[in-house]
Amino acid sequence: MAKKPEKKKTPAPGRKGGSNRLVIFLALMALVPFSLPTILVMFVGLLPTIAAAVVERGTNRYAWICVGGLNFAGLAPWLFSLWFGHHTLEFALGQVTNVTMLFVAYGAAGVGSALYLALPPVVAAIMSATSVQRATGLRSTQRKLIDSWGESVSKSDEFH
Amino acid sequence: MASDQQSGAGGSVSLRDRYLIYPGTPLAEFATPSAQAFHAEDRRDPTKPLFALIVRPGHPARIDAMRAIKGSESPGLMTLAEWGPMDWPPLNRKVMAVVYERPGGGRVMSSLTAEFKPLDEADLIRKVVSPIFAALREVRLHSVTHRAIRPTNMFWATAEKDRIILGDCATVLSALEQPAVVETIESSMCHPAGRGPGSYADDIYSFGASVALLLHGRNPVSHLDDETVLRRKILHGSFAVLAADERLSLQTSEFLRGTMCDDPHERWTAESIELWLSGRRLSPLLAKFEKRASRGLPFNGKEYSTARELAMAFCKNWDAVAQLVLDGRLELWLRRSLDMKDKADAIAGVTREAVMAVNDKRAAAFDTMVAKTCMVLDSRAPIRYKTLAAMPDGIGGLLAEAIADGTDLRTIAEALMREVPKGYFETRDAYNPENSLMDSSFREQKNFLDRATLGNGVERVLYSMNDAMPCLSPLIVDDYVLDIRDLLPALNAATKKVDGKGWPIDRHIAAFIGARANFDVERQMSDLTLPDPERAAMAMLNLLAVIQWRLGQGGLQGLATWVGGLMQPSVNSFHNRERRKLIEKEIPRIARDGNLVELARLLDSPEERTKDAHEFTEARTEWLAAQREIANIEEGRSNNEKALRFAQQLAALVSVTISLITVVLLLLARLL
Numbered sequence: 104m105a106k107k108p109e110k111k112k113t114p115a116p117g118r119k120g121g122s123n124r125l126v127i128f129l130a131l132m133a134l135v136p137f138s139l140p141t142i143l144v145m146f147v148g149l150l151p152t153i154a155a156a157v158v159e160r161g162t163n164r165y166a167w168i169c170v171g172g173l174n175f176a177g178l179a180p181w182l183f184s185l186w187f188g189h190h191t192l193e194f195a196l197g198q199v200t201n202v203t204m205l206f207v208a209y210g211a212a213g214v215g216s217a218l219y220l221a222l223p224p225v226v227a228a229i230m231s232a233t234s235v236q237r238a239t240g241l242r243s244t245q246r247k248l249i250d251s252w253g254e255s256v257s258k259s260d261e262f263h
Numbered sequence: 264m265a266s267d268q269q270s271g272a273g274g275s276v277s278l279r280d281r282y283l284i285y286p287g288t289p290l291a292e293f294a295t296p297s298a299q300a301f302h303a304e305d306r307r308d309p310t311k312p313l314f315a316l317i318v319r320p321g322h323p324a325r326i327d328a329m330r331a332i333k334g335s336e337s338p339g340l341m342t343l344a345e346w347g348p349m350d351w352p353p354l355n356r357k358v359m360a361v362v363y364e365r366p367g368g369g370r371v372m373s374s375l376t377a378e379f380k381p382l383d384e385a386d387l388i389r390k391v392v393s394p395i396f397a398a399l400r401e402v403r404l405h406s407v408t409h410r411a412i413r414p415t416n417m418f419w420a421t422a423e424k425d426r427i428i429l430g431d432c433a434t435v436l437s438a439l440e441q442p443a444v445v446e447t448i449e450s451s452m453c454h455p456a457g458r459g460p461g462s463y464a465d466d467i468y469s470f471g472a473s474v475a476l477l478l479h480g481r482n483p484v485s486h487l488d489d490e491t492v493l494r495r496k497i498l499h500g501s502f503a504v505l506a507a508d509e510r511l512s513l514q515t516s517e518f519l520r521g522t523m524c525d526d527p528h529e530r531w532t533a534e535s536i537e538l539w540l541s542g543r544r545l546s547p548l549l550a551k552f553e554k555r556a557s558r559g560l561p562f563n564g565k566e567y568s569t570a571r572e573l574a575m576a577f578c579k580n581w582d583a584v585a586q587l588v589l590d591g592r593l594e595l596w597l598r599r600s601l602d603m604k605d606k607a608d609a610i611a612g613v614t615r616e617a618v619m620a621v622n623d624k625r626a627a628a629f630d631t632m633v634a635k636t637c638m639v640l641d642s643r644a645p646i647r648y649k650t651l652a653a654m655p656d657g658i659g660g661l662l663a664e665a666i667a668d669g670t671d672l673r674t675i676a677e678a679l680m681r682e683v684p685k686g687y688f689e690t691r692d693a694y695n696p697e698n699s700l701m702d703s704s705f706r707e708q709k710n711f712l713d714r715a716t717l718g719n720g721v722e723r724v725l726y727s728m729n730d731a732m733p734c735l736s737p738l739i740v741d742d743y744v745l746d747i748r749d750l751l752p753a754l755n756a757a758t759k760k761v762d763g764k765g766w767p768i769d770r771h772i773a774a775f776i777g778a779r780a781n782f783d784v785e786r787q788m789s790d791l792t793l794p795d796p797e798r799a800a801m802a803m804l805n806l807l808a809v810i811q812w813r814l815g816q817g818g819l820q821g822l823a824t825w826v827g828g829l830m831q832p833s834v835n836s837f838h839n840r841e842r843r844k845l846i847e848k849e850i851p852r853i854a855r856d857g858n859l860v861e862l863a864r865l866l867d868s869p870e871e872r873t874k875d876a877h878e879f880t881e882a883r884t885e886w887l888a889a890q891r892e893i894a895n896i897e898e899g900r901s902n903n904e905k906a907l908r909f910a911q912q913l914a915a916l917v918s919v920t921i922s923l924i925t926v927v928l929l930l931l932a933r934l935l
């Protein structure tokens with residue numbers, strides 16, 4: 104057998120976070136036998152959130168939170184029924200096959216997604232309006248400065 | 264009354280509120296070649312016969328002599344009653360007037376060619392020597408020289424003609440009007456304006472020469488020009504030229520030989536004359552002649568046997584001299600034919616110095632070499648450089664006359680810049696502490712000439728070397744400003760004549776201030792020439808303010824208004840427009856008070872300037888920040904990013920909030 108390179112014995116700096124995640128994953132896996140119904144319901148009910156979290160890229164990852172929030176809100180009544188009623192696998196299976204639950208949970212996720220897509224243009228429009236006002240205010244300040252100090256106040260290497 | 268008749272037509276002008284001078288009544292019999300004479304009157308004693316001499320405008324007078332002899336009651340001196348600048352309506356300007364008491368008799372000799380009754384030897388002491396010797400002692404007592412002793416400037420003190428007195432000596436430069444016949448050989452070699460105050464020995468020589476003429480009853484060399492007279496004096500001696508033909512007693516002859524001795528070291532002194540007057544016999548002086556060469560030196564078609572003659576010939580043929588010196592003929596001639604080893608060595612040294620000069624400096628070095636050669640050949644002669652011939656203490660006067668006459672100044676300036684006077688002092692036979700002082704003064708003048716900026720140059724040299732020179736600035740030339748105290752009032756008066764756009768300080772005024780101010784104005788003077796017009800104008804104001812402050816002069820409304828009007832660049836140098844408006848409003852108020860000091864404080868306050876600059880920097884930073892933000896808004900860069908981020912955050916927040924509310928409500932529904 105070929106000998107493995109020695110450098111592999113030293114874990115890479117980024118591997119520590121990975122091992123933590125592994126520990127959490129293993130801990131959750133250990134809980135699976137005790138909360139399998141919840142996991143089943145949540146896995147099926149929160150599929151849009153899981154998809155959004157997996158798909159989303161970039162530094163500002165807010166889409167999965169937005170979808171997830173409402174998705175969870177839509178799933179919450181069925182989860183509560185499971186937790187406060189029959190916390191069994193049969194009951195859970197019944198719930199996940201319930202069209203109403205799926206409709207409500209996925210619908211709520213859809214609303215979350217719609218919220219995520221619809222809000223930026225609205226905010227941009229509002230902010231644009233305030234920016235024009237801000238620019239006007241700034242120009243007025245500049246005019247006042249020129250009135251007080253003359254054109255030389257605007258003589259800057261950066262803009263001239 | 265005689266006085267009334269003389270007052271004649273026209274009004275009078277007052278000098279120092281006491282003496283009335285009548286421009287309409289000229290008195291030709293008391294006029295000098297340069298100064299017109301007019302009838303004058305003393306308000307306190309109208310019976311006293313007076314006349315006034317008016318100094319030629321623009322020409323320097325001898326203020327030191329005026330100060331010295333004013334009020335002197337010497338029996339051989341015309342009494343100077345008063346002097347000072349005064350308004351002179353015929354010229355519509357101020358002039359220098361000198362008021363004298365009128366002598367009772369007329370002028371002794373009307374002109375140098377005139378003949379008169381010769382003076383009897385028996386009357387010599389009583390009528391001439393005693394009074395004039397008393398006059399010489401009087402001027403010597405005041406540390407000045409007369410330098411205007413000649414028969415044409417002598418008057419009979421009384422109608423009985425029992426005593427001769429000396430006339431004016433203060434209205435022109437020392438010895439300016441002296442003919443060569445009564446001047447020493449050295450003084451005759453000079454340009455008349457460059458003779459300088461000289462020494463007491465020069466006065467004694469003129470005294471002796473004048474006595475010789477008085478004894479003749481005429482000028483024995485009147486048919487000769489000054490140059491021939493000079494040449495004859497060099498060749499035969501002054502006594503032989505002026506008195507040898509006359510039959511004189513031994514006593515008189517002794518006096519004339521002593522006073523007209525051509526060697527200033529052997530010439531009679533005041534003590535000698537006193538001894539002679541008291542009847543003591545002194546050892547008779549024999550004329551000393553120049554050492555003659557065994558073989559003449561040919562130069563410019565003539566042969567010269569004495570060093571002095573040769574030096575004179577050199578000065579007349581300046582350009583031909585260098586070759587003769589450089590090829591060693593002169594040195595050889597001095598060494599072999601004249602047996603003057605010291606002079607030969609000195610010429611060799613001067614030549615070595617000149618040949619070491621490189622290319623463009625060679626011509627200047629050769630000119631200096633020729634000048635030094637002349638000094639070595641004739642060590643008693645004046646400084647001679649090209650067409651210039653002046654005693655070291657006469658160069659200032661020569662420059663003043665040249666400026667007044669509008670003649671070329673280049674030779675004088677060149678001589679000073681090439682340190683020709685230094686060469687003169689280096690070639691002296693004996694050490695004289697006065698020479699060291701003059702040498703350092705000439706070095707200073709050279710520095711002024713090297714810097715051609717405002718406050719320096721030939722104007723500065725003019726005022727530095729001539730204490731009696733009034734300021735020649737076209738702005739105030741009519742005000743005869745002699746003292747720095749009179750400068751600001753004159754400028755204040757000049758505001759009526761100027762358009763107010765030009766500066767009140769020109770080259771002449773700056774140089775005048777530099778030379779006359781006895782307080783430190785160097786910083787302001789040097790700032791006058793700064794390239795920045797605002798700083799230069801500020802320096803001008805500061806300079807005038809310093810003068811006003813130091814002299815404690817007020818009421819200069821005209822000048823302050825004039826200067827205030829020129830301060831716009833300075834006002835504009837403040838960045839804040841509000842501050843500018845305030846200052847512009849303040850300037851007329853301060854100008855009305857005539858306070859230049861306050862004006863300078865307003866415009867040049869360091870606190871205000873610092874505050875303005877600091878606030879301007881802040882304003883500029885603010886403007887720049889606004890400009891950056893506007894640019895960002897216009898480009899839409901930050902807006903899009905911000906809006907998107909904010910909207911996403913908001914959506915996430917709304918979503919999570921709904922979720923939390925739902926969970927809480929469901930929990931509450933289950934629990935309640």
